[in-house]
Amino acid sequence: MSKALSYQDRLDRIREIKMIQTKEKQRIYGTDGYWDMDDKGLIAPPESFTFTPESDQDDGEYYGAKMTGLNYRKLLESHPVYINPMSSLAGGWMYSFYDIKKPKWDSRIDYSFLHELQEKYDLVHGIGGIQHFNVDIQMGLTLGFDGLLEKINKYEKLHGEDKKEFYQAERDVVLGMLDMIRRHAAAAKVMAETETREDIKENLLKMASVNEKLLISAPETFHEACQWVAWFILFAVMYDFNGAGGSIDKYLRPFYERDIKEGILTEEEAVFHLACLLVVDNAYYEIGGTYEDGRDRTNKLTYLVIEAAHRIRIPTSICLRVHDNMDKGVLELAVKYLFEDDMGTPSFLGHDAVVEGFMKNGYPIELARQREKTGCHWCALPGREYTLNDIVKISFLAVYDVAFKEVINDSEHSPSVERIWDSFVKHLSIAVDTIAAGMDFHLKHMHKVFPELMLNLLCHGPIEKGLDISNGGVEYYNLCVDGAGLATVADSFAAIKQRVEIEKRISWEKLKEVINNDFEGAENIRLMLKNIKRFGNGDSIGDEFAKRISETFTQLVKEKPTPEGRNMIPGLFSWANTIPFGKKIGASANGRHAHMPISHGANPDPGFSDGDTPTAMAKAVASVQCGYGNTAPLQLEFDPKIGATEEGIKLIVSFIESLFHMGGTLLNINLISKEKILEAHKDPSLYPELVVRVTGFSAYFASLSEEFRQLVVNRIVEG
Secondary structure, eight states: OOOOOOHHHHHHHHHHHHHHHHHHHHHHHHHHSSSSOOOOOOOOOOTTTTOOOOOOOSOOOHHHHHHHHHHHHHHHHHHHOOOOOOOSSSOOOOHHHHHHOOOOOOOTTTGGGGGGHHHHHTTTTTTTTOOOOOOOOHHHHHHHHHHHHHHHHHHHHTTTGGGGGHHHHHHHHHHHHHHHHHHHHHHHHHHHHHHHHHHHHHHHHHHHHHHHHHHHHHOHHHHHHHHHHHHHHHHHHHHHHHOOOEEEHSSSHHHHHHHHHHHHOOHHHHHHHHHHHHHHHHOOEEEEEEESSSSSSSHHHHHHHHHHHHHHHHOOEEEEHHHHHHHHHHHHHHHHHHHHHHHHOOEEHHHHHHHHHHTTOOOOOOHHTTTTOOSOOOOOTTTEEEEEEEEOOOEEEHHHHHHHHHHTOSSSSOHHHHHHHHHHHHHHHHHHHHHHHHHHHHHHHHHHOOOOHHHHSSSSHHHTTOGGGGGGGGSSSEEEEEEEHHHHHHHHHIIIIIIIISSSSOOOHHHHHHHTTTTOOOHHHHHHHSSSTTTTSSHHHHHHHHHHHHHEEEEEEEEEEEETEEEEEEEEEOGGHHHHHTTSOEEEEEEEEOOOOOOOTTSSTTSSSSOOOOOHHHHHHTTOOSSSSOOOEEEEEGGGGGGGSSSHHHHHHHHHHHHHHHHEEEEEEEEEHHHHHHHHHOOOOOOTOOEEEEEESEGGGSSSSSHHHHHHHHHHHHH
């Protein structure tokens, strides 16, 4: 009889299998940009598997609840079974329903009246945007899949014929999920029949039992709850790439404490189940925070989630909420593993700043404390708020480019920095108004195109009302609007102010010429414009303009709601848009070459001064926060050696606390040396397991496109 494998032995095998699957994805999908996003749990499907959706349109497309629900059920009922016998949790996803859904918008629902301004300012307008709000997983754990089906049937009886299609679509989704779970339970039993290792055979039979239980009732044990969450995360990411996992140490806590008390679960088992859950998909989970009354919510499970991420050592998206009254031990452990593992996880959220900011929208502190961080840079009320977080982007550079050209090409008036600024504000206001009109349009029509059938299930209102969440299904609508390219534009204003107006080292005519020609033959002028005291120095002209841009953007977003009366909340975040935003625009006065990426998030540009320090960057980013509950993250790169000692850990803990005392809202940290990142960029195959925090998400470096890898390299090497 073979020796039973330890939980860590099994996790090591699971990680090895994931690396094999990751390399296979890289082989199939290449590195042309498809994986310039979160490392998802996608497993390459068998070559024999195909899926063809049904259509009710002459062009072969499908739109609306009825056909979307029918097709998603069809996909789930035909989706291949995946069971890793080393894992305690069944399931894995191989096919993206959203990737099948092309085109993403019904052209008969025309918004061409917005096209001119959307294109003029290169707006990421949000029309057709999916998910990016947070569900209430606690609701699902309470009801179970069968309970969700009963809820659909109950509320369908209370509504008329006009809601029949909606309820049938939601029913199709749940029936498809139940079928997939049923097939996995059966497959686990079959696998157990031929399994020769007793411990693995026992695991497969337990897996089958857990999934059979979930077919007929809500989860009761910690193992069952983890499997339930794994299924929902899997079904949601398959549907439309949703990755919102919520407060995992909150909703799993009752199951954990009950099982520990009854002696049917050990800490080691709990860590194993959590690690298996993290493998299913790189969902966004938060830990820590406070209760509604402000008491610290840290508990034993908070520690175990961090431990699980440490044990499995794959890309994960866990965020620890940091506040003054928290259990400092969990923060120290998080920093310790952050440096030991080099995985860029967890990230850290400034709890008090985001709570106080959300209150400025007119909400009480008790409600603000309920918001959960479950995305790259954003929070949302679980199951009660529709936000379009991280979907809508305004490129400050595109707006600035319009303003700069308007002034510099005006033959009737002399150019000046203030004239460019006034034009910038004018066009930024138009861009904000265009975004607002587009979001109203989206909310009026999205349910007719691609309704949120999966996420409706765990929201408060859609099933009760028979309305999609994008169509009035929930109580709160706080729409996110992010600004991007802050440092690029602030430094451009500063360069012109200093070199043209104050020092008069270059004329307006010459500035126009070199920018139009992308500094060809004028490298000395490019470097002169670039080498000023830029945003990040603390008392520079660049800092003044960065604050001015952030304050003006915030004011424009907050001075009025959308035309239909919906609240908008500003933030500063670029996500992966740094590259495409830059491609559309020629050279800029900060010395940036034509079509090169814009600055990352709210960060100063790499090399912003000769003595770049984390403290200087922290002060800079803290100084430009919009302050209404959405974040302007700080992205930092450290050499792993800095945290190798107890003193180093305390130093970073102190830095994190100082950042949030200054008003910072979110911190992402990369741990990698310059030498290693350069070697990996030259030949990614040398470091297949290298994980980097790209922006709000972590990914295998080798999975990124060369262009995106270069962006990360520049940030690390030049910073």
